[in-house]
Amino acid sequence: MPLGGAPIIPIGSPMAVMPTTPRAQKPRSKSEEAISDLLLRIPDIGILFDVHSRIGNGTFSTVLLATLRRESHLPDNVRRKFAIKHHIPTSHPDRIMKELQCMTKMGGTNNVVGIHCCLRCDASAAFVMPYMPHDRFHDFFTRMDVSEIRLYMRNLLIALRHVHKFDIIHRDVKPSNFLYNRRRREFLLVDFGLAQHVLPSMGSSSAGMGAVGKRSREADNEEQLAQHSMQGGGGGAAGAGIPMEIAPSDAELGGAVKRMRLEEGSKMPLKQINEIAQGEAPPADFGNPNNPGQQASVQQLQQPEQNYNAPGGGTASGSKYNTNRNAAGSGTKCFCFANPSVCLNCLMKKEVHASRAGTPGYRPPEVLLKYPDQTTAVDVWAAGVIFLSIMSSVYPFFKAPNDFVALAEIVTIFGDQAIRKTALALERMVTLSQRSRPLSLRKLCLRFRHRRVFSDDKLHRSHANQDGKCEVCRNCDQYYFNCLCEDSEYNDEPLDPYECFPASAYDLLHRLLEVNPHKRITAAEALLHPFFTAAEGQNQAATGPLSGGGDHQMTEKSPQAEQSASRKQRRQRYPKVAGAAAGNEQMKQQLELDVHASNYEKL
Numbered sequence: 200m201p202l203g204g205a206p207i208i209p210i211g212s213p214m215a216v217m218p219t220t221p222r223a224q225k226p227r228s229k230s231e232e233a234i235s236d237l238l239l240r241i242p243d244i245g246i247l248f249d250v251h252s253r254i255g256n257g258t259f260s261t262v263l264l265a266t267l268r269r270e271s272h273l274p275d276n277v278r279r280k281f282a283i284k285h286h287i288p289t290s291h292p293d294r295i296m297k298e299l300q301c302m303t304k305m306g307g308t309n310n311v312v313g314i315h316c317c318l319r320c321d322a323s324a325a326f327v328m329p330y331m332p333h334d335r336f337h338d339f340f341t342r343m344d345v346s347e348i349r350l351y352m353r354n355l356l357i358a359l360r361h362v363h364k365f366d367i368i369h370r371d372v373k374p375s376n377f378l379y380n381r382r383r384r385e386f387l388l389v390d391f392g393l394a395q396h397v398l399p400s401m402g403s404s405s406a407g408m409g410a411v412g413k414r415s416r417e418a419d420n421e422e423q424l425a426q427h428s429m430q431g432g433g434g435g436a437a438g439a440g441i442p443m444e445i446a447p448s449d450a451e452l453g454g455a456v457k458r459m460r461l462e463e464g465s466k467m468p469l470k471q472i473n474e475i476a477q478g479e480a481p482p483a484d485f486g487n488p489n490n491p492g493q494q495a496s497v498q499q500l501q502q503p504e505q506n507y508n509a510p511g512g513g514t515a516s517g518s519k520y521n522t523n524r525n526a527a528g529s530g531t532k533c534f535c536f537a538n539p540s541v542c543l544n545c546l547m548k549k550e551v552h553a554s555r556a557g558t559p560g561y562r563p564p565e566v567l568l569k570y571p572d573q574t575t576a577v578d579v580w581a582a583g584v585i586f587l588s589i590m591s592s593v594y595p596f597f598k599a600p601n602d603f604v605a606l607a608e609i610v611t612i613f614g615d616q617a618i619r620k621t622a623l624a625l626e627r628m629v630t631l632s633q634r635s636r637p638l639s640l641r642k643l644c645l646r647f648r649h650r651r652v653f654s655d656d657k658l659h660r661s662h663a664n665q666d667g668k669c670e671v672c673r674n675c676d677q678y679y680f681n682c683l684c685e686d687s688e689y690n691d692e693p694l695d696p697y698e699c700f701p702a703s704a705y706d707l708l709h710r711l712l713e714v715n716p717h718k719r720i721t722a723a724e725a726l727l728h729p730f731f732t733a734a735e736g737q738n739q740a741a742t743g744p745l746s747g748g749g750d751h752q753m754t755e756k757s758p759q760a761e762q763s764a765s766r767k768q769r770r771q772r773y774p775k776v777a778g779a780a781a782g783n784e785q786m787k788q789q790l791e792l793d794v795h796a797s798n799y800e801k802l
């Protein structure tokens with residue numbers, strides 16, 4: 200793809216020597232600084248391009264807007280625009296090479312960014328890509344109506360389906376890497392800096408035989424889980440009782456299970472870890488991060504993973520990872536359980552090598568559980584998180600300081616059973632000290648989306664006792680009238696009047712956010728989901744192309760037409776609301792405001 204005569208510079212052939220003297224003039228702004236740095240490090244860019252401004256800044260690069268020098272005589276609106284991604288000099292060459300390969304192999308079609316050329320000078324490299332002006336996710340994620348959300352999700356899944364066909368995991372799917380131009384209805388998946396090939400042994404999430412094998416293994420594990428739960432001391436329902444130790448099962452699982460100890464229930468895992476550790480007589484200043492006592496607790500947190508390696512080494516799946524170097528020998532007994540340190544035998548074991556590349560908040564359970572055989576399902580989860588942000592109007596949705604808390608957040612929403620079963624299916628084990636029932640994604644989306652209504656003081660007062668207090672659900676920690684639990688025991692506030700999504704949207708959300716990666720829907724399957732197909736007939740224009748980037752136009756209604764249509768819909772819908780909020784003037788006003796803000800259609 201030569202760019203109007205610009206040379207494609209093969210990696211490995213230095214083009215010029217980087218000037219050693221910095222520019223005399225001090226840059227005035229970050230943008231100028233970035234331009235100056237690019238021109239200094241790769242002087243040929245300045246020969247070919249006019250570099251105008253910085254358009255993006257990531258961890259590994261700076262992206263700048265440029266036009267061709269030889270087109271400088273043309274009017275502004277005719278000059279072609281390019282995005283130049285200038286990699287930070289410390290970026291590993293392999294990483295840059297991988298990104299380049301992804302873009303050349305898959306890019307330029309199906310909403311996936313392409314590349315015109317790559318320029319390198321000494322340690323610096325820059326990709327020249329087509330420029331796509333785009334909107335900030337922040338500015339539109341609460342403003343899209345259902346048809347636009349459908350369009351957005353569909354195009355994201357189109358990009359993922361394309362990437363996954365190549366058995367590539369993007370690994371960094373997030374709003375800032377999926378560019379959207381609202382006016383032109385164009386989409387572009389960028390940033391393959393963390394992309395990874397699915398290893399042949401893994402098979403893709405959609406793979407026939409591989410998936411079957413995994414599913415049957417998972418079924419075995421679920422059966423085992425049920426048996427263990429019945430045998431366990433809790434009695435009654437599976438896994439009942441706190442703490443939820445499944446220790447007796449570990450030996451029976453023959454070491455296939457790597458045990459990840461997430462002490463504490465779903466909400467504040469580190470707190471309970473500390474509490475448990477306190478019970479085991481830690482040093483007095485246990486909470487100090489610089490304190491060796493806490494390090495010991497972290498080791499203790501991880502050590503049970505290594506406790507249950509099969510004496511024969513390796514894992515049931517035959518993975519090259521997780522093997523015990525000393526496994527052939529006899530003295531591999533672990534001595535670290537319940538001790539604030541890791542025993543020598545465990546220290547000598549190989550670490551689990553599971554990629555955790557990606558952005559916090561978008562990592563799926565299998566990554567948080569350190570499952571080595573990750574597949575393209577990683578990206579599908581991230582797409583689900585984006586969908587959840589849009590539907591709930593909460594961005595970012597997950598925000599945890601570390602992977603343990605991130606897993607705890609997932610437990611809070613999906614319940615402990617789902618995580619434990621998945622952990623077993625992945626040959627990992629999570630130990631939880633507390634039960635946690637799943638929340639309803641529909642309640643979560645609607646209550647967050649209409650938070651002004653549901654967190655209103657008057658609503659609280661209308662449900663409070665005489666002493667002004669209101670019962671709180673023990674599972675979801677919400678006032679009973681706002682209970683988010685899937686099987687709520689409370690008579691909570693009705694949601695139907697606030698509904699703005701079709702049932703198929705929640706169904707798709709559930710499937711994208713399936714905790715078990717082997718059961719998670721693939722991007723190709725998701726595109727056939729009724730959320731997209733049911734609307735296809737009615738709204739063909741809004742669904743965008745199945746392939747190719749962005750020539751499609753959605754028939755846009757004028758703002759006036761949209762307003763009058765939504766007023767009509769509100770009149771039809773609101774008799775119900777008036778009933779639900781009868782006697783609560785504030786509630787009605789709030790509702791009006793809310794409807795104005797969300798402007799959603801009930802399908």
Ligand SMILES: Nc1ncnc2c1ncn2[C@@H]1O[C@H](COP(=O)(O)OP(=O)(O)OP(=O)(O)O)[C@@H](O)[C@H]1O
Nearest residue numbers: 255257258259260262282328329330331375389390
């Ligand atoms: N082709 C493009 N057209 C327009 N803007 C772009 C293009 N590619 C990237 N950008 C902008 O630059 C930003 C950073 O790009 P990119 O994600 O590739 O860099 P990064 O260093 O890997 O970032 P991060 O560390 O956040 O993942 C994007 O969020 C986007 O705003």
